[in-house]
Amino acid sequence: MxxxxxxxxxxxxxxxxxxxxxxxxxxxxxxxxxxxxxxxxxxxxxxxxxxxxxxxxxxxxxxxxxxxxxxxxxxxxxxxxxxxxxxxxxxxxxxxxxxxxxxxxxxxxxxxxxxxxxxxxxxxxxxxxxxxxxxxxxxxxxxxxxxxxxxxxxxxxxxxxxxxxxxxxxxxxxxxxxxxxxxxxxxxxxxxxxxxxxxxxxxxxxxxxxxxxxxxxxxxxxxxxxxxxxxxxxxxxxxxxATLDLRLARQTENAAAVASLLSARDDVTGVRWPGLASDPSYPVASAQMRRIPGVISFDLGSAERVARFLTAASLVFAATSFGGVHTTADRRAQWGDDTPAGFVRLSCGIEDPADLLADLTAALDQA
Ligand SMILES: Cc1ncc(COP(=O)(O)O)c(C=O)c1O
Missing domain, CATH: 3.40.640.10 (Type I PLP-dependent aspartate aminotransferase-like (Major domain))
Incomplete structure (x- = not known):
């Protein structure tokens, strides 16, 4: 094999x-x-x-x-x-x-x-x-x-x-x-x-x-x-x-689209995705990795704004895990992780990219 x-x-x-x-x-x-x-x-x-x-x-x-x-x-x-x-x-x-x-x-x-x-x-x-x-x-x-x-x-x-x-x-x-x-x-x-x-x-x-x-x-x-x-x-x-290849392919596609969406907004800071050419991890990741996972991190500034974002989004479940077929987001500071209050780990699922981008854009606009 x-x-x-x-x-x-x-x-x-x-x-x-x-x-x-x-x-x-x-x-x-x-x-x-x-x-x-x-x-x-x-x-x-x-x-x-x-x-x-x-x-x-x-x-x-x-x-x-x-x-x-x-x-x-x-x-x-x-x-x-x-x-x-x-x-x-x-x-x-x-x-x-x-x-x-x-x-x-x-x-x-x-x-x-x-x-x-x-x-x-x-x-x-x-x-x-x-x-x-x-x-x-x-x-x-x-x-x-x-x-x-x-x-x-x-x-x-x-x-x-x-x-x-x-x-x-x-x-x-x-x-x-x-x-x-x-x-x-x-x-x-x-x-x-x-x-x-x-x-x-x-x-x-x-x-x-x-x-x-x-x-x-x-x-x-x-x-x-x-x-x-x-x-x-x-x-x-x-x-x-059996579906790992298909799932990862869509998660990576979604993450690439979401990372560029987030990077282009001035109300989102600290966007990290090792597949972004501007990311500090990009040189090592692109040399070492065969594909970049669907997980992105960024900062929305405060716990309250993260809560508004997650409430407004209909395609992003608040959940403390990642890598699944559903898009999920987790404000890590709530678990005592050493991250800023508005830090979010977003895990892209396998939804249609256009639907996901539209939902995230609307939720960020509302938040
Ligand atoms: C990088 C990493 N390693 C290990 C674990 C622990 O795995 P589990 O929750 O299956 O015990 C996690 C859980 O989130 C993780 O993110």
Missing amino acids: SDFQDGTRVVHAGLPEPVVGEPFLPGPVFAAPYHLDPAEGPGENDYARTAHPTRRQLEAAIGQLEGAPTLVFASGQAAITALLLSVLRAGDTVALPADGYFTVRAFAEGTLRGLGVSTVLVPTAGPYPDFSGVRLVLLETPANPGLDVCDINAVAAAAHAAGALVAVDNTTATPLGQLPLALGADVVVASGTKALTGHSDVLLGYVATGDDELFAKVETWRKQTGGVPGAFDCWLAHRSI
């Missing part, structure tokens, strides 16, 4: 060989224990926390897209914390993005610090420190919600020279947007809750790595802590991946 284009790869990702009379994508298997052979012991499936057929199919699909064996988790946070806790030990230092998903920093400041792990916060746009003494560098690019982008190859080379492992959170880009492992990272973590599955109906996370020892550590962690996704969520996620 790796010789095919994205649209073909996502339709076929993780599907079993055709069997006459069987579905293309077998339905979810609802079972916790499986029949064992009394003489031979376990077969391929024994107990759902350790081995599950529907989950294995989804892992094959994501693994084909990321380019490495993959373990899925019940959420992105379950995946990220599984990596951190499998790798880090008392006395270690982890480098985290200062401007990435805030719950990861909160976890570091609470649980990791309590375990004796120190954290260095690094802005995604740099400058990057000397990584001597750092055990693991986690990058998030593009960073959520500010959308700065970093050069994975360059940071990975510096981190490896200092003996650190490099992880990249690929949530916003998805594996069709960038391939961190091919760019030099050791491991990918991501929330599949966002664009990967894209229908705002599943919580999912994953860890993908070609490092067998690391894979085994994370797999043992998952087996012993139990944060696996359920069969139906795995099946829904797998079904959704």
Whole structure:
């Protein structure tokens, strides 16, 4: 499948060989224990926390897209914390993005610090420190919600020279947007809750790595802590991946149109979209990424104006997620994220571009 284009790869990702009379994508298997052979012991499936057929199919699909064996988790946070806790030990230092998903920093400041792990916060746009003494560098690019982008190859080379492992959170880009492992990272973590599955109906996370020892550590962690996704969520996620290429194409098209609309207005400031030629992230993003995601950020000046904008818009749902088929917007400061009161993260859905532009223009005019 790796010789095919994205649209073909996502339709076929993780599907079993055709069997006459069987579905293309077998339905979810609802079972916790499986029949064992009394003489031979376990077969391929024994107990759902350790081995599950529907989950294995989804892992094959994501693994084909990321380019490495993959373990899925019940959420992105379950995946990220599984990596951190499998790798880090008392006395270690982890480098985290200062401007990435805030719950990861909160976890570091609470649980990791309590375990004796120190954290260095690094802005995604740099400058990057000397990584001597750092055990693991986690990058998030593009960073959520500010959308700065970093050069994975360059940071990975510096981190490896200092003996650190490099992880990249690929949530916003998805594996069709960038391939961190091919760019030099050791491991990918991501929330599949966002664009990967894209229908705002599943919580999912994953860890993908070609490092067998690391894979085994994370797999043992998952087996012993139990944060696996359920069969139906795995099946829904797998079904959704088939349309990833189409969804991303429309989201990017909408984001390009919305970013130029917002940039042309003098009542909107700080517009960020890595696909805009004027954006500070543009040079690295256009060199490193295969496509630019549908997420934009900007500032409307105050919480009140954001509320008026969201009330006036009929095609923009207020929601704290992104990457879905519906256009959504989130005023990040309401969650305690370190952003200005009027800062908005807008995630373009797959609506018709003309309808979306007209709705956004009218809502901004009213706000
Ligand atoms: C970049 C990034 N990583 C990880 C997560 C956590 O994912 P989940 O909500 O699936 O646990 C999020 C959630 O918004 C995110 O934006």
